[in-house]
Amino acid sequence: MISIAKPNVGAEEKEAVCKIIDSGMIACGKVTEAFEEEFSSYIGTKHGIATTSGTTALEVAIKSLGIGKGDKVLTTAFSFIATANAILYSGAIPVFVDIEEDSYNIDPDLIEEKLQEQPEIKAVLIVHLFGLPCQMDRIKEIVDRHHVMLIEDCAQAHGAFFQEKKVGSFGDAAAFSFYPTKNMTTGEGGIVLTNHDDVAKKARLLINHGMEIRYHHKEIGYNYRMTNMAAAMGQVQLSKLEKFNERRRANADRYICGIHNTKIIMPEMSEGHVFHQFTIRVKDGLRDRFTAFLEENGVGYGVFYPLSMPEQECYKQYGFETHFPIVDCIKQEVVSIPVHPLLTDEEVDMIISVINRF
Numbered sequence: 001m002i003s004i005a006k007p008n009v010g011a012e013e014k015e016a017v018c019k020i021i022d023s024g025m026i027a028c029g030k031v032t033e034a035f036e037e038e039f040s041s042y043i044g045t046k047h048g049i050a051t052t053s054g055t056t057a058l059e060v061a062i063k064s065l066g067i068g069k070g071d072k073v074l075t076t077a078f079s080f081i082a083t084a085n086a087i088l089y090s091g092a093i094p095v096f097v098d099i100e101e102d103s104y105n106i107d108p109d110l111i112e113e114k115l116q117e118q119p120e121i122k123a124v125l126i127v128h129l130f131g132l133p134c135q136m137d138r139i140k141e142i143v144d145r146h147h148v149m150l151i152e153d154c155a156q157a158h159g160a161f162f163q164e165k166k167v168g169s170f171g172d173a174a175a176f177s178f179y180p181t182k183n184m185t186t187g188e189g190g191i192v193l194t195n196h197d198d199v200a201k202k203a204r205l206l207i208n209h210g211m212e213i214r215y216h217h218k219e220i221g222y223n224y225r226m227t228n229m230a231a232a233m234g235q236v237q238l239s240k241l242e243k244f245n246e247r248r249r250a251n252a253d254r255y256i257c258g259i260h261n262t263k264i265i266m267p268e269m270s271e272g273h274v275f276h277q278f279t280i281r282v283k284d285g286l287r288d289r290f291t292a293f294l295e296e297n298g299v300g301y302g303v304f305y306p307l308s309m310p311e312q313e314c315y316k317q318y319g320f321e322t323h324f325p326i327v328d329c330i331k332q333e334v335v336s337i338p339v340h341p342l343l344t345d346e347e348v349d350m351i352i353s354v355i356n357r358f
């Protein structure tokens, strides 16, 4: 079975982590600081605050911008649940909008429409889904004109860029995840990026029990600190990220050239796409037959995502709007096929031939 994801952690990571273990300084420390500096410089922001996960990074990003109880945050209906949960953790209320059919990303026209309709909306939280950057020129113009804050969920888009600028550097704050299936990993982990000094300061407080002076707690914070062990793995992974992403793009190119099946809709390509997932659509209600066929032929796959966020059971109590024409159609058609950097050309060709035979 060719698996849908495979963490790409090797001897160098092992050596780096063992060095930290031998040093005795295994918790949050100097290595975490160095990793924060390296990752934020790579993306192109002034500050980086490493955390325990992408979810906690999103939560801290939102809270550090001063978003809280009763505030409204506009976001996409189509993402991993952490995107909307992070809004709810802060006490704010998510307002969901539909996506563009071709990119699977939030529709800029609907951002404009909702901001006109609900001028009390405080922030827009976008997701660069599957590694494809959102239309940042249009989105920046809209949020700036409406004077609302912009937050980027970059959990699937490490190194992705739009007009030569990396995602994570456009917004007032951004969050990345370093979960093992993402484009780079620290085991579990995340990071908040921002160019604002005050936001960085607040984030730093929040992840460390609101503490600036030892055992003097300015506010109720959390322990969301990244360990030196995780950061050491992150340093090595960051040094390999561009290579990983090149390999993902090469695999994607191979699919684009090789897959010719009239039942399949291929994903949008763009120069700055880093293909966290290669997500195709299967037409005519054939998705379940297609995934069964993949299974029979030893090809792993994922359905990201079978439901929109607002229709998840955990949100029933909130009574969110659940009618989104594009998401409602696409969620029944999407299938993600393996695109990770450890695939061989032979495996990719095998997957192509299976799909063409369907």
Ligand SMILES: *Cc1c(COP(=O)(O)O)cnc(C)c1O
Residues within 6 Å of the ligand: 053, 054, 055, 056, 058, 079, 080, 082, 083, 127, 153, 155, 156, 177, 178, 179, 189, 190
């Ligand atoms: C993975 C992911 C997250 C959460 O990251 P974790 O590290 O798993 O907490 C948030 N948003 C999106 C879009 C993700 O894919």
